[in-house]
Amino acid sequence: MGQRIVLKGATVIGDVAMFDTDRTISGQDGDSFTSAEAAADGESFSAQLAAEVFGADTNVTSVFIQSNLMVVGRDGGWTSTDEVAGVIERFFIHYDENAQAS
Secondary structure, three states, X not given: OOOOOOEEEEEEEOOEEEEXXXXXXXXXXXXXXXXXXXXXXXXXXXXXXXXXXXXXXXXXXXXXXXXXXXEEEEOXXXXXXXXXHHHHHOOOOOOOOOOOOO
């Protein structure tokens, strides 16, 4: 249940990856997080998504979300953005309708 976020693109410059999404996640002011703990303290969609990104990749150092743009800093640069992209795309999916019940 829920709708997948579609990534329009991801651009990597050094230790920073910028993800452009098809929908607004935060307001126009933007939200910035420098740790998983800071993100865990928030109740907004931005804070929840940032917490999931920090949890998915321990090398993530910062997350900034403004409207439909997400900027993620990572120690050591990026060999692949797939893990974080997957977290973003599945953020609004609450359960997989195609999953088999056990």
